[in-house]
Amino acid sequence: MRLQGRTAIVTGAASGIGRRIAERFASEGAKVAIADLNRDAAEAAAVAIRKSGATARAVAMDVADEAAVQAGVNVVLADWGRIDVLVSNAGIQIVHPVEEFSFAEWRRVVGIHLDGAFLLTRACLPSMYANGYGRIIYMGSVHSKTASVLKAPYVAAKHGLMGLARVVAKEGAKKGVTANVVCPGFVLTPLVEKQIPEQAKELHLSEDQVVKTIMLKDTVDGEFTTVDDIAEVALFFAGYPNAALTGQSLIASHGWHME
Template sequence: MKLDGKVALVTGAASGIGHAIAKRYVEAGGRVAIADLNLDAAEAAAKEIGDAKTAIAVAMDVSSEEQVNAGVEKTAATFGTIDILVSNAGIQIVHPIEEFPFAAWKKMLAIHLDGAFLTTKACVKYMYKQKSGSLIYMGSVHSHEASPLKSAYVTAKHGLLGLARTMAKEGAKYGVRANVICPGFVRTPLVDKQIPEQAKELGISEERVIREVMLGETVDKEFTTVEDIAEVALVLAAFNTNALTGQSITASHGWHMG
């Protein structure tokens, strides 16, 4: 599938899943703005995957309305419009509910939900004007399932389903689609960080965390890859009718089927 010059804003794209998506979009003929809290890393990623005509770096704290609006405006000013939003920026914090700091809860929801809301609000004005666009939210198997220690994360990822479904209905008359990608465990620094944390909280070995907690419900005991998710993101970005909107697509080696 080809993007033919379409412009994408990808948040949290200096590394991990977001970086893989941005790279795949450029390979498919798209132009991307790599939005990240770490501007130096975003600039390095932009130089890695493209040139000044195909990839730019944007400093963005997705929980800041001012930074989101400025980053979106810079992207549109550079490339002329915005055709695709990939709301990917996210973090993970694990605690049992009785020990979960309220500040950490609020931080989780601000990055995952406020970030998706703010970037959507800023991007749709360009999409609505041109009568086309694709909103892609990075959910998780935890958009459908729950796991111990992840109350804030599971709540946030469930919330993205509601936002995407609402935007599918609001955006339809403007040719704007909204969908959620729901990866299983992808071996990124975010996941690597969880392994010792969960081993400590659950009182089991790191090997058991990987084998039983992370991959126990998969069909083949394999991690999903960033490249897997990038391919799904390309399909959703390039698909051009409302036949595919308001959906959650799970890529998880069979963990959660439905």
């Protein structure tokens, strides 16, 4: 049980990648807080984990709202006394050419991905520092390393997570806190499923062409990355015993992007 006795917050954990990470952490002994904007869906995910015999609770949280983030973290601290692992996973996607993005859309995407990561980190670090232990995992993307058309704020935010992780890795080193970035390729979650018709419309392609000639064109096997793939990477970082890998990122994209 790699996370026995640990407590974790996973954001955007009512569905998709976040839910699978929460389930995987719970199966390895962690108490898991399912933080999500959708309180009912978060509770359903927590109930399912509890039925497996593990410990989980739902926390309503808008990660782009400073007060909501602090309140959610305070709830976990009040219940469990400490936070050992943070997975900042919540995200959205809006696709347009740069010149067609409204500032409100830009701010919404960056606010959830990057501002949310900062707010969560700031809220969780005092507990981690007090206990001399912490594992912070940011959900980046292949777009933390490269760029695609129509995704300017998403790409900018995902690149920003790399810088945030490196600063947190340096600042947290003497207090037992590490920071890492998981960089998935295309995972067939509702977030990606939504993009397929949107990109088909913008690029004047069929949905099948978007999948085959854009999303999966550069993979080695023509396969989507899975939520299980990403959960295993997150677990790897969450359970790593020392600071040897702090500040590093790991790409899981079926070869789409390599370095």
